[in-house]
Amino acid sequence: SQQGEEDPQALSIQEGENATMNCSYKTSINNLQWYRRNSGRGLVHLILIRSNEREKHSGRLRVTLDTSKKSSSLLITASRAADTASYFCVPRGGFKTIFGAGTRLFVKA
Amino acid sequence: EAGVAQSPRYKIIEKRQSVAFWCNPISGHATLYWYQQILGQGPKLLIQFQNNGVVDDSQLPKDRFSAERLKGVDSTLKIQPAKLEDSAVYLCASSPGQEHEQYFGPGTRLTVT
Secondary structure, eight states: OOOOEEEOSEEEEETTSOEEEEEEOSSOOSEEEEEEEETTTEEEEEEEEETTOSEEEETTEEEEEETTTTEEEEEEOSOOGGGOEEEEEEEESSSOOOOOOOEEEEEEO | OOOOEEEOSEEEEOTTOOEEEEEEOOTTOOEEEEEEEOTTSOOEEEEEEETTEEEEOTTSOTTTEEEEOGGGSOEEEEESSOOGGGOEEEEEEEESSTTSOOEEOOOEEEEEO
């Protein structure tokens, strides 16, 4: 299975704090993608990290990838109430796309 | 650039009726996906097209669901007949290639009564 498993299932933090979400997978990959779903903007692609990359940044987002441990993490720095959403990781190494249950992040103002 | 367009945005039908959803992907995107998303769960891939060919339809309930992508551009997803458990948001996404990032449309919220 190429499904990513996000951890924790839910996370509640105060505005301004950092949020870290983890993803584990089981097969070899070509890249790993993170997506966010909130009520306002639907499902949106956040960042793609290739298998030969170890870290990638995009604004307040930092993604790491450890292919030896088959794991990835998404760090959101200086969180805002607008970051309240569900976050999904999607490992890609073939044709099939499988979304897991996601991490539900709640940022309290 | 224009995003992925879907219509209708909302649909309410009775069980055993038929319904069709339409998707217009981003221009030039070869790969098109249809997902079913039930509240509290991640999106479930129903079917994936590469141009106008089917790459994966392993989770499409083929006794009642059908999809086509004419000329490798627009796509329609049909349910006939609908069941109560089909109530969900149906998402269409497109990407430049099979392992590229996906761009999602706003979805169609289907309620089957």
